[in-house]
Amino acid sequence: MLNFQTKGLLGLVVAIPLIAALPLPDFWITQLNYIGMYSITVLGLVLLTGVGGLTSFGQAAFVGIGAYATAWLTLNTGISPWLTLFIGMGLTAGSALLVGLITLRMSGHYLPLATIAWGLSLYYLMGNLDALGKYDGLLGLRSLSIGDFDIGQGRAFFMLTWIVLVMLSAAVLHLLDSRAGRAIRALKGGSQMAEAMGVNTFRYKVTIFVLAALLASIAGWLLAHFQRTVNPSAFGLKMGIEYLFMAVVGGVGYVWGAIVGAGLIRLLDDQLQVLLPRLMGTSGSYEVIVFGVALVALLKYLPDGLWSMVDKRLPRRPRRTDWAHAADLPVRQRPTPGEPVLEVQAIRKQFGGLTAVNDISFEIRAGQIVGLIGPNGAGKSTTFNLVTGVLALTRGQVRYRGEAIAGLSSRDISRKGMARTFQHVKMIPDMTVLENVALGAYSRGHKGVIAAMLGLNRAEEQRLFKEAQRQLERIGMGEALHEQAGNLAMGPQRLMEIARALCADPALLLLDEPAAGLRHKEKQALADVLRQLKSEGISILLVEHDMDLVMQICDHLVVMEFGTLLTQGTPAQVQQDPKVRAAYLGTDH
Ligand code: ADP
Ligand code: MG
Numbered sequence: 001m002l003n004f005q006t007k008g009l010l011g012l013v014v015a016i017p018l019i020a021a022l023p024l025p026d027f028w029i030t031q032l033n034y035i036g037m038y039s040i041t042v043l044g045l046v047l048l049t050g051v052g053g054l055t056s057f058g059q060a061a062f063v064g065i066g067a068y069a070t071a072w073l074t075l076n077t078g079i080s081p082w083l084t085l086f087i088g089m090g091l092t093a094g095s096a097l098l099v100g101l102i103t104l105r106m107s108g109h110y111l112p113l114a115t116i117a118w119g120l121s122l123y124y125l126m127g128n129l130d131a132l133g134k135y136d137g138l139l140g141l142r143s144l145s146i147g148d149f150d151i152g153q154g155r156a157f158f159m160l161t162w163i164v165l166v167m168l169s170a171a172v173l174h175l176l177d178s179r180a181g182r183a184i185r186a187l188k189g190g191s192q193m194a195e196a197m198g199v200n201t202f203r204y205k206v207t208i209f210v211l212a213a214l215l216a217s218i219a220g221w222l223l224a225h226f227q228r229t230v231n232p233s234a235f236g237l238k239m240g241i242e243y244l245f246m247a248v249v250g251g252v253g254y255v256w257g258a259i260v261g262a263g264l265i266r267l268l269d270d271q272l273q274v275l276l277p278r279l280m281g282t283s284g285s286y287e288v289i290v291f292g293v294a295l296v297a298l299l300k301y302l303p304d305g306l307w308s309m310v311d312k313r314l315p316r317r318p319r320r321t322d323w324a325h326a327a328d329l330p331v332r333q334r335p336t337p338g339e340p341v342l343e344v345q346a347i348r349k350q351f352g353g354l355t356a357v358n359d360i361s362f363e364i365r366a367g368q369i370v371g372l373i374g375p376n377g378a379g380k381s382t383t384f385n386l387v388t389g390v391l392a393l394t395r396g397q398v399r400y401r402g403e404a405i406a407g408l409s410s411r412d413i414s415r416k417g418m419a420r421t422f423q424h425v426k427m428i429p430d431m432t433v434l435e436n437v438a439l440g441a442y443s444r445g446h447k448g449v450i451a452a453m454l455g456l457n458r459a460e461e462q463r464l465f466k467e468a469q470r471q472l473e474r475i476g477m478g479e480a481l482h483e484q485a486g487n488l489a490m491g492p493q494r495l496m497e498i499a500r501a502l503c504a505d506p507a508l509l510l511l512d513e514p515a516a517g518l519r520h521k522e523k524q525a526l527a528d529v530l531r532q533l534k535s536e537g538i539s540i541l542l543v544e545h546d547m548d549l550v551m552q553i554c555d556h557l558v559v560m561e562f563g564t565l566l567t568q569g570t571p572a573q574v575q576q577d578p579k580v581r582a583a584y585l586g587t588d589h
Pocket of ligand 1: 351354356374375376377378379380381382383
């Protein structure tokens, strides 16, 4: 997917001077200039809303900060307009950081509402400050120039805008296909899985919020110098909605969708403003109504936007595997055999009146496979969530390699070397199997957003992919590296999650029903892999309903029923226990 979008950008680089050389009427060059500037803002929304799942109606306000900053500075100080770009970006980053830190903890519909409030308040601020010319705005900016060469208008400005657009698009594409990008793409499905991979989801939300604001600010800088005047009307809520509309129409998850959406809406807007009043016989902003109706229809029939139709038709080529000689990732020091790895001490969890886990205690030593079994609803998954920090304990303590970890976040716990899978598979369906698994190695890498955007992460990416491929091959999925994860059957999806957990180089692995949906042969292969892991010194806590598998590979069993510990012991002891037989066969005891 990504490499075709990149090729398209290369095509654009060639096309830009050609278009500039064509004898197009100035009207069309102006249109293209607007499309270029809008696309830059919409690109930010692709990242924020399309990929990150955070809806913002407030982008126009950030365009405004960039525009007003350069307008005020160039009119009132002698600072070069080129320098004001960076001052504007600094101001934007500061405000976005502040707004982001306050609003991004809100969930659901509160965030879009907060961005509306933010957009409105900035609009009224711009319209009421004397220094900013109130609703008349600031007039009389000079055109951008390099020496004596005027590049602020017409074709020269077209080249400037579109080259900036191509560079920023390439940076966003690079970002999306990186360690940080995979973390960003994991945000949409909720934070639980990403945090379990060691990702600080809140920090990434703030980061993409600031990035999107910065893109808007760059567009604002261009806009101010192109129009040579700024006034609040271009930065109000109506424009904020229109930017979001462009992103949705184009296809909010795709970089190219930004350009398609911005282009289409700009052209339609222009044509409809002339056409509709003529059709209706009176003047008025009828295009708003047409857009509204079109948006509803689009969301219903083509929720992924226009570019998704193009994307579906693009041939998918597997990623080039160029990491055979990459260095291995550093490995964690494993516990010595027999050392206690996990000590669960009288843990309890209450959900209101229900005690889902009632004073459960057990221990796992290095290199042991411990099975946690019991009927549905016994509290096994809840125990998992308590141990891994997903849920807070009501009471009790958990020690990992001797250290008390109750109260730590699931992210911190995972970074200590505890990796898990989920009873209900959590993955990023539109990424390949390899990319999903590489997310598991997240906390073994370091390169962040900026390195990714500049393409300075190549070596680390190779190391991460090499590890992901190694773990997938180990689990018998070497053939499926480049398949889209969402297309896998249930069994392979579970195996993929195990490979992802192994990528974290865990000392303790927690598997929640890994064999559900596997065929007999696949189960045997899984048993072999688990034994292999054990022989490497990895400890495993296993929740599983397949008793044959459990009896075969576990060293120790913990049996739960209705939240309480029924019994524990070796498989042979547990099998003989009348209480267990009763629980499983449903007879009274
Ligand atoms: P198991 O994994 O053994 O099938 P669970 O741990 O999923 O069992 O559930 C144990 C009990 O706790 C069940 O009665 C379930 O309905 C309840 N439970 C689990 N999660 C929650 C929750 N978040 N809120 C309220 N009740 C829950
Ligand atoms: Mg469960």
